[in-house]
Amino acid sequence: MKLAVVNNCVPFVAGGAEHLAEALTQKLREYGHEAVLIRIPFRWEPPAKIIESMLACRLLRLPNVDRVVALKFPAYLVPHPEKMLWLLHQFRQAYDLWGTRFQGLPDTPEGRRIRDVIVEADNRFLRQVRKIYTNSQVTSDRLRRFNGIDSEVLLPPLADTSQFFCAGYGDYILYPGRITASKRQLLAVEAMRHVTTDVRLVIAGRHEAPADLAQIEAVIQQHRLARRVQVIPRFISEEEKAALLSRALACAYFPYDEDSYGYVTLEAYYSRKPVITCSDSGGVCMVVKDGVTGHVTPPDPQAVAAAMDRLYLDRAAARRMGEAGLELLRSLQIGWDRVIEALTQ
Amino acid sequence: MKIIIATSNVPFVRGGAHLMADWLGQTLRAQGHQVEILELPFSSRWENLLEQMLAFRLIDLSQHGDLLIAIRPPSYLLRHPNKVLWFIHHLRGAYDLWGTRYQDLPSSPEGLRCREAIMRADNAAFAEARKIYCNSQVVADRLARFNRVQAEVLYPPLFQPERFRTGQTGDYLLCVSRLTHHKRQWLALEALRHTQTPVRLVMVGRPDPGEETYAMELSSLIQRYRLSDRVVLIDRWIPEEEKIRLLAECLAAVYLPLDEDSYGYASLEAHHAGKAVLTTADAGGTRELVLDGLNGMVAAPDPEAIATAMDRLYADRSMAQRMGEAGRQRIAELGISWDRVIEKLLS
Numbered sequence: 195m196k197l198a199v200v201n202n203c204v205p206f207v208a209g210g211a212e213h214l215a216e217a218l219t220q221k222l223r224e225y226g227h228e229a230v231l232i233r234i235p236f237r238w239e240p241p242a243k244i245i246e247s248m249l250a251c252r253l254l255r256l257p258n259v260d261r262v263v264a265l266k267f268p269a270y271l272v273p274h275p276e277k278m279l280w281l282l283h284q285f286r287q288a289y290d291l292w293g294t295r296f297q298g299l300p301d302t303p304e305g306r307r308i309r310d311v312i313v314e315a316d317n318r319f320l321r322q323v324r325k326i327y328t329n330s331q332v333t334s335d336r337l338r339r340f341n342g343i344d345s346e347v348l349l350p351p352l353a354d355t356s357q358f359f360c361a362g363y364g365d366y367i368l369y370p371g372r373i374t375a376s377k378r379q380l381l382a383v384e385a386m387r388h389v390t391t392d393v394r395l396v397i398a399g400r401h402e403a404p405a406d407l408a409q410i411e412a413v414i415q416q417h418r419l420a421r422r423v424q425v426i427p428r429f430i431s432e433e434e435k436a437a438l439l440s441r442a443l444a445c446a447y448f449p450y451d452e453d454s455y456g457y458v459t460l461e462a463y464y465s466r467k468p469v470i471t472c473s474d475s476g477g478v479c480m481v482v483k484d485g486v487t488g489h490v491t492p493p494d495p496q497a498v499a500a501a502m503d504r505l506y507l508d509r510a511a512a513r514r515m516g517e518a519g520l521e522l523l524r525s526l527q528i529g530w531d532r533v534i535e536a537l538t539q
Numbered sequence: 540m541k542i543i544i545a546t547s548n549v550p551f552v553r554g555g556a557h558l559m560a561d562w563l564g565q566t567l568r569a570q571g572h573q574v575e576i577l578e579l580p581f582s583s584r585w586e587n588l589l590e591q592m593l594a595f596r597l598i599d600l601s602q603h604g605d606l607l608i609a610i611r612p613p614s615y616l617l618r619h620p621n622k623v624l625w626f627i628h629h630l631r632g633a634y635d636l637w638g639t640r641y642q643d644l645p646s647s648p649e650g651l652r653c654r655e656a657i658m659r660a661d662n663a664a665f666a667e668a669r670k671i672y673c674n675s676q677v678v679a680d681r682l683a684r685f686n687r688v689q690a691e692v693l694y695p696p697l698f699q700p701e702r703f704r705t706g707q708t709g710d711y712l713l714c715v716s717r718l719t720h721h722k723r724q725w726l727a728l729e730a731l732r733h734t735q736t737p738v739r740l741v742m743v744g745r746p747d748p749g750e751e752t753y754a755m756e757l758s759s760l761i762q763r764y765r766l767s768d769r770v771v772l773i774d775r776w777i778p779e780e781e782k783i784r785l786l787a788e789c790l791a792a793v794y795l796p797l798d799e800d801s802y803g804y805a806s807l808e809a810h811h812a813g814k815a816v817l818t819t820a821d822a823g824g825t826r827e828l829v830l831d832g833l834n835g836m837v838a839a840p841d842p843e844a845i846a847t848a849m850d851r852l853y854a855d856r857s858m859a860q861r862m863g864e865a866g867r868q869r870i871a872e873l874g875i876s877w878d879r880v881i882e883k884l885l886s
Contacts, residue, residue: 198550198580205543205575205603230550232580235598246597253594257582258550258748 195538196228198256200264200272203233209372210457211282215265217353218280218533225534232256234269241299241308244268244285248315263537264323267312271319278537279326280348281333283453288312289340290451296376316341327536330454330477348536349528352457357432358464360516361440363509366394366424367470367502368442370435371458373401373410373427378448381472381498383413386423388499393506395446398426398438439465444505444512448493451476460528463487463519468512470501481526487519540885541573543600545617546610547581549748553776554717555695555804556611556627562698563608563625563884566877575604579614585632585644589653592616592660608884615664623884624665626673626682626690628800633657634685635798641721662686672883675801675824693883694875697807702779705813705863706787708856711739711771712817712849713789715782715805716796718746718754718774723795726819726842728760731769733846738853740766740793741785743773786812791835791852791859793817794825795845802828807875810834810866815859817848828873834866 199222201215215231222229234251237243251271256262262277264270267285270277287298288309299305320326320343327348328334334345369382379397386395401407407427414423430438439445445462447469454477462469463481469488471478484490489501505512544567546560557578564574579598581591595616600607607619612630615622629635632643633654644650665671665688672693673679682688716722724742731740746754754774761770777785786792792809794816801824806816810828816835818825831837836852838844852859 196551203577205577205600206541206573228551232550233577234579235577235600235603237599237602243599246599250594250597253590253597254580255582255584255587255591256550256580257584258552 196230196258196260197222197538198230198232198259198262198274200232200234200256200262200269202236202266202269204237205235211266213353213457214282214350218263218537220353221530221534222538225530225538227538230259232269232272234272236266236268238285238287238298241305244308245311248312261538267316270323271315277323279320279323279328279345280350280533280537281326281328281337281345282350283329283333284316284336284340285312286453290336296450313340317343331480332451332477333453346536348533349526350454351528351530351533352460352464355460355464357436358461359436359440360466363443363467363512363516364441365392365506366396366442367444367446367505368438368467369395369397369446369448370430370438370461371399371447371456373397373399373406374403375406376450378450378472378493379406380410380413381448381493381495382446383410383419383423384495385498385502386419387417388496389503389506390499391503391506392422393443393502395423395502396426396438396442397424398430398435400429401427435461436465439467442467443509444468444470444488444502444516446470446498446502447475447478448472448498449475449478453477455481459519460523463516463523466513466516466520468505468515468519470498470505472498481519481522483522485515487515487522540606541575541604542567543575543577543604543607543619544610545577545579545600545607545614547595547612547614548578549582550580552717552747553745555801558698558804559625559627559695560610562696563880565698566881570881577614577617581611581613583630583632583643585650585653588630589656592657596660606885609668613660613664615668616660622668624668624671624673624690625693625695625884626671626678627695628678629661629681629685630657635681641797658685662688676827677798677824678800691883693880694873695801695804696875696877696880697804697811700807700811703783703808703811704787706784708860709788709790710737710853711741711789712791712793712852713785713809713814714740714742714744714793714795715786715808716742716744716794716803718744718757719750720753721797723797724757725760726795726840726845727793728757728764728766728770729842730845730849731766732764733843734849734853735846736850736853737769738790738849739769739771741771741773741789743777743782743785745776746774782808783812786814789814790856791815791817791863793849794822795819795840796822796825798823800824807870810863810870813860813863813867815852815862815866817845817852819845828869830869832862834862834869836862 219231248268262274326345472493491497609615671690673690819840829835838848
């Protein structure tokens with residue numbers, strides 16, 4: 195079968211969704227299909243550009259393709275009679291983020307019109323596709339709640355798990371990934387003011403905006419945390435990440451209402467490390483079970499600090515929970531066999 | 540520098556523009572630039588042309604990168620304040636193929652309106668470009684004639700040409716090209732009927748989408764003309780190493796497209812392998828590379844004339860070898876190199 199994996203792109207920027215799209219294309223080829231990755235640029239500032247991007251997607255054509263697997267808004271609007279979605283997320287600013295501080299769209303007549311157009315387009319065009327899979331129950335629930343559309347969860351695997359390993363349980367909690375406000379690395383730094391043990395924190399990843407990094411550095415300086423909080427503010431290679439994970443005590447991951455469990459969580463478990471997350475982190479709580487595969491705390495610094503101290507004081511528990519995490523991934527059948535079968539049936 | 544290379548493509552068709560974008564990207568990266576290659580899908584069905592052109596126009600890349608290099612139409616419609624074109628061909632049905640059997644737009648009022656809209660959009664995009672380079676004199680002439688635009692010829696080189704080697708001079712002519720009617724593999728078959736020598740022909744290429752019947756027609760021509768013992772048709776892409784071997788051991792390359800935009804990578808590959816190129820007087824851009832009697836032969840576009848040239852190559856191997864050698868020098872003489880391409884595009 196000739197498949198086109200269709201995703202958005204922002205030139206020179208690559209994150210989790212881009213890696214998933216590339217991994218899916220590669221895996222489809224490994225499973226004997228012809229596959230091509232189509233990337234359609236998406237611009238959302240100023241907000242009127244959202245409508246132009248949507249229209250561009252509707253006007254493009256995909257000849258010589260038997261099936262389309264589309265991942266994100268607005269790329270999934272591209273017309274094709276044999277279109278499947280593996281929905282990573284809709285345009286959340288028009289849905290669940292509307293009314294929060296992450297809303298993005300202005301609360302003006304124009305902003306509301308743009309929101310309505312997005313919702314209308316989803317209502318109409320998402321009903322014309324062959325089948326919708328999502329990356330998490332959270333995404334499926336939102337699609338049901340906001341658009342009245344049913345979907346099935348298809349959990350995204352890691353592209354390659356072989357690089358991850360465990361080299362013991364050190365004295366630091368690792369927070370890997372893009373440094374940005376919605377991932378709340380700042381909460382981890384704030385927590386370090388309240389720990390009572392010698393536990394350390396390592397934050398490793400490229401920052402999205404200069405302000406994201408400046409804020410973190412200001413808190414470190416203000417509270418003299420430099421000796422116990424290390425920030426590595428740059429691109430971290432896969433090998434480097436695997437090495438950092440291998441010696442970590444545990445992983446921290448505090449996104450605000452994340453759609454899916456996040457790759458950080460999978461990578462931690464393949465390295466046999468427990469994960470600390472927050473009760474409002476959304477899809478992450480699907481795999482992080484409090485006291486079983488990590489700790490789920492309220493999103494406040496004292497509570498996070500307590501979880502960090504507990505792991506530091508009981509390494510045996512850290513090991514037990516890290517291994518339980520890996521067991522959980524196996525029982526959920528997170529893997530490419532199932533993904534490829536679902537998307538090509 | 541942060542550079543966006545933009546082009547369009549029919550998914551799964553590996554044409555020249557795809558290779559140009561890929562090779563240019565690799566060369567720029569090797570020189571330390573950050574490169575983003577955007578290959579947007581494109582259908583050449585005329586009914587969808589204007590919609591798709593509008594889609595390209597709605598994509599605004601002005602916030603990204605220092606430079607946008609646009610290759611295949613209609614990628615020059617993408618919005619960017621610093622846009623340079625490395626133009627390879629028009630939407631030809633509206634331009635030079637209008638009035639030929641390859642015209643894909645209808646001559647109805649609707650087709651005429653569509654043609655005019657394409658020209659207006661193109662002219663607007665050309666006016667925005669900081670500079671227009673093109674891949675051949677043929678295309679430069681078309682731009683001057685149809686759009687009154689001055690373009691500078693910047694010949695596209697091959698990637699890592701040192702991969703090609705010269706082996707023994709065999710008894711077969713090699714034709715490497717997509718299987719599509721205007722590449723005229725059928726003309727090579729017609730010519731072979733008229734040869735006096737036992738020269739053989741090997742044709743390699745994947746049928747374009749929708750051209751599967753053309754591949755079957757070629758097979759049945761081979762049957763009908765009783766040429767099966769002298770012709771091999773490989774109607775798929777072959778691995779690079781296999782192509783390099785076939786080139787190394789051929790007598791010469793044959794490339795007979797109708798009014799092609801540029802010399803075609805196949806001709807360049809043949810020369811890097813030290814082989815002569817046989818082409819026709821109406822082949823378009825190929826004529827800029829191949830000079831009759833120097834680095835190949837230019838025959839009149841009829842089967843007898845082509846057959847005569849085929850026989851001469853077969854009968855005089857040392858002449859074929861000499862012409863192949865001259866091909867390498869011809870590439871240097873035309874300044875076909877990545878150094879030159881990068882210098883021009885980034886200047």
